[in-house]
Every structure is written in structure tokens, then in C-alpha cells.
Amino acid sequence: AQSVTQLDSQVPVFEEAPVELRCNYSSSVSVYLFWYVQYPNQGLQLLLKYLSGSTLVKGINGFEAEFNKSQTSFHLRKPSVHISDTAEYFCAVTVSGGYNKLIFGAGTRLAVHP
Amino acid sequence: GAVVSQHPSRVICKSGTSVKIECRSLDFQATTMFWYRQFPKQSLMLMATSNEGSKATYEQGVEKDKFLINHASLTLSTLTVTSAHPEDSSFYICSADTGIGTDTQYFGPGTRLTVL
Numbered sequence: 001a002q003s004v005t006q007l008d009s010q011v012p013v014f015e016e017a018p019v020e021l022r023c024n025y026s027s028s029v030s031v032y033l034f035w036y037v038q039y040p041n042q043g044l045q046l047l048l049k050y051l052s053g054s055t056l057v058k059g060i061n062g063f064e065a066e067f068n069k070s071q072t073s074f075h076l077r078k079p080s081v082h083i084s085d086t087a088e089y090f091c092a093v094t095v096s097g098g099y100n101k102l103i104f105g106a107g108t109r110l111a112v113h114p
Numbered sequence: 115g116a117v118v119s120q121h122p123s124r125v126i127c128k129s130g131t132s133v134k135i136e137c138r139s140l141d142f143q144a145t146t147m148f149w150y151r152q153f154p155k156q157s158l159m160l161m162a163t164s165n166e167g168s169k170a171t172y173e174q175g176v177e178k179d180k181f182l183i184n185h186a187s188l189t190l191s192t193l194t195v196t197s198a199h200p201e202d203s204s205f206y207i208c209s210a211d212t213g214i215g216t217d218t219q220y221f222g223p224g225t226r227l228t229v230l
Contacts, residue, residue: 036221041205041224041226042223042224043118043120043207043209043221043222043223043224044158044207044209044221045221046220090157090158101148101160101163102148102160102209102219103160104157104158104159105157106156106157107155107156107157109155
């Protein structure tokens with residue numbers, strides 16, 4: 001079975017500072033990895049995904065993530081955050097080549113302060 | 115991009131009544147739709163997977179007689195919370211899969227259910 005651990009429940013950061021949201025996963029088979037963002041009282045929006053190929057993945061809104069197989073990590077980064085990036089961020093995993101059953105991490109609340 | 119809608123966005127009902135939530139894929143056909151439940155400040159928990167024209171597959175611990183799922187067409191899935199109780203109050207989110215690859219899952223905006 002797959003599992004996802006988001007190491008930080010909350011990450012406070014000042015505007016224009018860099019940020020990293022950590023995600024580790026556990027799986028005995030190959031996986032696809034995703035980061036989603038959720039704004040208050042809204043559904044989820046896909047930020048980026050890793051399926052195969054280059055381990056550095058670029059997504060929307062200036063976010064990027066790096067897949068590290070040896071460390072089973074998929075950390076999300078942004079070099080300079082904006083107030084509008086304040087939201088809940090979820091890391092998710094699904095078995096590669098299989099059914100689209102997403103397993104989500106607990107989420108990280110990113111709070112950007114002026 | 116692919117758009118998924120949910121209706122209603124908010125619903126308040128009395129204990130003991132049933133509530134139906136609709137999930138629609140607006141500009142694509144969804145072979146598979148997923149229903150999630152999200153408690154305040156928590157992650158999404160998959161409740162069930164529904165395929166068009168067949169019975170839904172429920173996750174362990176989810177009561178299939180309480181959470182009725184119907185996927186009657188390639189663009190519509192419904193979740194009916196039967197005999198709702200206050201503990202069923204939650205944020206329900208659906209997603210739809212285009213069936214092309216394993217990365218194409220699009221989420222609806224969610225439905226806030228409050229049972230009094």
C-alpha cells in the first residue's frame with residue numbers, strides 16, 4: 001500500500017521569501033506524484049505532477065518540485081512567494097500505470113505574511 | 115481545461131433527511147468519478163470510486179447504504195447521503211477522470227453539507 005507524509009502541518013513565511021513544502025512517500029511499486037493546492041472552501045487545483053522523465057517538474061504559479069527516488073521525496077518549492085499563495089497544499093500519490101486512486105497527505109498550510 | 119462542477123455548493127438539512135449532491139464533468143466524458151470527504155483542517159479521504167454504468171466501489175469503513183452513489187452517464191455522478199445525521203456534516207468533493215493516462219483527474223469545487 002502507498003502512503004504519503006507531509007512533514008509540516010503549517011509553514012509561515014514572509015512575502016517574497018523562498019519556501020519548501022516537504023513530502024515523503026512510501027510504496028513498494030512505482031508511483032506517480034502530485035501536488036495540489038486548495039483555497040478556502042474550494043476544490044483542489046493541480047499544481048504539478050511527476051509521471052516519469054526529468055526529476056525536476058515545473059508547475060503553475062511558479063512552483064516546482066523534485067522527485068528523489070532514493071529519498072522517496074517530492075518536495076515542493078517556490079523561490080519567492082506572494083500573499084496569494086496562502087492556501088492548503090496537498091501531496092498525493094497513485095500507483096503508476098494503475099487505477100487513478102489518489103492517496104493524499106495530511107496537507108500543509110502555507111501562510112504568507114506581508 | 116477540464117471543468118467539474120458540483121451542485122449544490124452548500125446545503126443545510128435536518129437530521130433524518132436525505133441529501134443529493136451532483137457532480138458533473140462539463141466539457142469531457144468521465145469514465146470514472148471519485149467521491150472524497152474532507153473534515154475541517156484535514157486531508158481528503160476517498161469514499162468511493164464510481165464507474166459509469168456499474169456499481170460503485172467503496173473504501174473500507176464507508177457505509178454503502180448510507181452513501182449511495184449513482185453514475186448514470188459519462189458526465190454525471192450523484193452522491194446521496196441518506197438519513198443524514200450531524201456527524202455526516204462535512205465537505206464533499208468529487209473528481210472526474212478523463213480516462214486518458216493516469217494523471218487526468220479534475221476536482222469539483224466541493225459541497226459543504228451541514229446537518230442540524
